[in-house]
Amino acid sequence: MPIQSAISATRVRSKVYRGTFLGLLGFSLLASSGCARQSGLAASAEPTNKPAPAQILPHPALAAANGASISDIAERVLPSVVNIALTKVSRTEARRSPLDDPFFRHFFGPQGGEEPSERREQGLGSGVIVSKDGIVLTNNHVVESADDIKVTTSDRREFSATVVGTDPKSDLAVIKLKGDVSGLKPIELGDSAQLRLGDVVLAVGNPFGVGQTVTMGIVSAKGRADVGIVDYEDFIQTDAAINPGNSGGALVNMEGRLVGINTAILSRTGGSMGIGFAIPTNMAKPIMESLQKNGRVVRGFLGVSIQDVDQELAQALHLPSANGVLVSDVGPTSPAGRAGVQRGDVVLKVDGKTADSTGQLRNLIAAAGARSKVKLDMLRNGKPLSLDVALGEMPQDNSPAAAHARGQVPSGGSLDGLTLENVTEQNRRHFQIPNEVGSGVVILEVDRNSAAARAGLRPGDVLLEVNRQKVDNIERFKDLYGASKGATLLVVSRQGRTIYMVVRK
Numbered sequence: 001m002p003i004q005s006a007i008s009a010t011r012v013r014s015k016v017y018r019g020t021f022l023g024l025l026g027f028s029l030l031a032s033s034g035c036a037r038q039s040g041l042a043a044s045a046e047p048t049n050k051p052a053p054a055q056i057l058p059h060p061a062l063a064a065a066n067g068a069s070i071s072d073i074a075e076r077v078l079p080s081v082v083n084i085a086l087t088k089v090s091r092t093e094a095r096r097s098p099l100d101d102p103f104f105r106h107f108f109g110p111q112g113g114e115e116p117s118e119r120r121e122q123g124l125g126s127g128v129i130v131s132k133d134g135i136v137l138t139n140n141h142v143v144e145s146a147d148d149i150k151v152t153t154s155d156r157r158e159f160s161a162t163v164v165g166t167d168p169k170s171d172l173a174v175i176k177l178k179g180d181v182s183g184l185k186p187i188e189l190g191d192s193a194q195l196r197l198g199d200v201v202l203a204v205g206n207p208f209g210v211g212q213t214v215t216m217g218i219v220s221a222k223g224r225a226d227v228g229i230v231d232y233e234d235f236i237q238t239d240a241a242i243n244p245g246n247s248g249g250a251l252v253n254m255e256g257r258l259v260g261i262n263t264a265i266l267s268r269t270g271g272s273m274g275i276g277f278a279i280p281t282n283m284a285k286p287i288m289e290s291l292q293k294n295g296r297v298v299r300g301f302l303g304v305s306i307q308d309v310d311q312e313l314a315q316a317l318h319l320p321s322a323n324g325v326l327v328s329d330v331g332p333t334s335p336a337g338r339a340g341v342q343r344g345d346v347v348l349k350v351d352g353k354t355a356d357s358t359g360q361l362r363n364l365i366a367a368a369g370a371r372s373k374v375k376l377d378m379l380r381n382g383k384p385l386s387l388d389v390a391l392g393e394m395p396q397d398n399s400p401a402a403a404h405a406r407g408q409v410p411s412g413g414s415l416d417g418l419t420l421e422n423v424t425e426q427n428r429r430h431f432q433i434p435n436e437v438g439s440g441v442v443i444l445e446v447d448r449n450s451a452a453a454r455a456g457l458r459p460g461d462v463l464l465e466v467n468r469q470k471v472d473n474i475e476r477f478k479d480l481y482g483a484s485k486g487a488t489l490l491v492v493s494r495q496g497r498t499i500y501m502v503v504r505k
Contacts, residue, residue, distance in 0.1 A: 073256045074202060074214045079154045080187035080258075081250050082136060083206040084125040084161075084175075086146040126205035126249035127151065127175065128258060129186045130288070134159070134177030137288055138248030139263055140166045143173050151177055153184070154212060165291030169231040171263055172284055173248075174291045187250060190257025192280035195219050195236065203240040203262055203276070205249025215241040217274075224277060225359025229264050234363050235277040236260045242276035251278040260284075286367060299366035300374070300391035303334020304341060305497045306358045312502040316467075316489035317344070318382055324348040325361045328491075329498030339389040342380065343491070343498065344468070349377040365391065416481070416505070417450020418443055422473050423462060431460040437493050440464045441477045455503040457492070464498070465491035 125142035129135070136151065143149060149161040159177040166173040177184075195201075199219045207213055217240030224235035238251065242265050251260035260278030267273045290297045305328045307313075314322040324346040330337045347355055351374050355361040368374050370393035378385045420441050421427055427442050440462040446453045463471050466480035467489050481488060488503045 076256045077204055077250060077252050078212055079185040080129045081204045081212060082127045082129060083152045084127050084138060084142055085150045086143060087122050087148040088145055089147045124206060124209040124245050125247045128250045129184050131186050132184055134181035134184060136175045137261060138173050140168050140171045140173040142248045143175060149175060165295045167287055167291060167297045170287055171230045172287050174288055187258045189281050189285060190253050190259045192259045192282045195222060195259055200254050201238055201240055202252050203242055205246035205262060207243040207245040209245055225357055227277060232363055232366055233359055234280055234283050236280050238276050239274040240276060241272040243272050298370050299394035300368040300370055300372060301394040302336045302365045302391060303331040304336045305329035306361060307499055308358055312487060313500060316487050316502050319346060323356055325355050325358055326500060328500050335389050335392045339387050341387060346379040347376055351375050417447030417452050419445035420474050433462060434496050437462050439472045441471055441474055451503050451505055455501050462493040463490060464493055
């Protein structure tokens with residue numbers, strides 16, 4: 001991989017590296033030589049109540065179920081993993097010299113500027129052959145913006161390749177080899193959902209450009225959906241060593257089947273520190289198929305704003321536990337709106353699959369696909385409810401509304417550290433409040449030492465509800481907020497989206 005892309009990881013003083021991976025993992029099986037010697041002593045020399053000595057297992061503890069060793073698995077998998085070399089050409093525009101104007105030319109003569117130039121960047125990554133006709137699955141960041149792609153197989157054949165499609169939102173890409181592709185050995189796809197914590201996995205790729213290598217580790221975690229690398233995350237976490245050059249390489253189980261595409265590591269140094277992430281095949285397969293069929297990914301679209309349920313929200317909403325995903329807003333003409341989903345509903349499952357975080361719900365809806373029907377199991381006002389929703393297609397441009405402008409505007413009232421004003425045409429323009437927000441109370445200022453500031457309220461927020469009751473004006477807000485004790489549940493419109501917040505008074 002050419003360029004390491006580092007992203008600061010939250011709550012950890014480390015960095016997430018997306019960019020070509022694999023390294024070295026030490027693993028030892030220790031047998032006590034003392035025990036072996038003791039097992040050869042005469043029975044009369046041992047106390048009768050002493051535990052039996054440890055025994056060496058009769059077959060390798062890490063062998064596959066069919067008796068194949070790690071060496072057998074690696075030998076079968078290596079021909080399916082390729083090295084990807086790419087070239088990117090970056091161009092700089094011609095720039096005029098600051099001395100090249102009539103005044104300086106009068107004294108110093110013509111002054112030349114900077115000529116246009118090209119810079120060629122090279123990098124290495126990995127990929128996995130998934131079909132006999134030369135389809136290779138890899139990471140988007142491996143081939144992104146590449147002008148020339150060269151692929152080398154394990155038997156040292158070289159191919160040029162073209163990009164079939166890329167999906168930056170999941171960091172996956174599909175490329176196709178050109179020329180005579182006879183004799184390729186595609187890998188067999190496994191069911192990543194069958195992985196269990198502690199399962200042994202192998203990571204195969206081209207770390208640091210030194211050639212193909214294999215490292216071993218275990219599945220440390222599953223369903224990592226809040227790492228912050230891409231929009232759609234459902235990572236397998238492993239301690240199999242992954243280093244620069246391994247991006248796009250294979251993560252395989254002990255049956256030699258592909259269960260993940262190595263993508264990123266959490267590291268302070270840029271090298272493996274035992275926390276690597278791979279995209280599971282159950283997520284990668286439908287994306288790969290959509291890229292081959294459409295050249296892009298067609299995802300399911302529900303049309304809601306969502307947020308995680310924490311303990312404070314669970315208590316304020318009178319939920320039995322802090323599980324599920326809270327619907328904070330619903331587009332009236334969206335698939336969810338047409339199906340009857342309401343703001344304040346808590347989604348627990350999608351087609352029987354648990355949704356305990358916004359990342360999980362987003363993945364489940366996206367993977368279901370456009371124009372498919374899903375069943376949502378929810379809680380509404382604490383009571384179970386199920387709805388069938390016909391999903392739409394995720395819009396290609398899903399960026400949030402532009403941040404509102406900031407500045408001083410006339411004050412209309414204040415309460416508990418908040419300076420407030422009813423929604424008017426003036427503050428609507430000033431804070432870029434959407435037309436869909438017909439009424440409410442705008443926050444103009446927030447005292448930094450107030451409970452509202454600690455809860456995260458900020459200027460430009462529009463207060464819509466207090467403890468599930470609608471707010472139309474400042475007087476209504478004062479009455480409801482003043483009567484509230486302890487934890488106060490607010491519904492807030494912020495930058496075009498609606499969220500729930502809890503203020504502890």
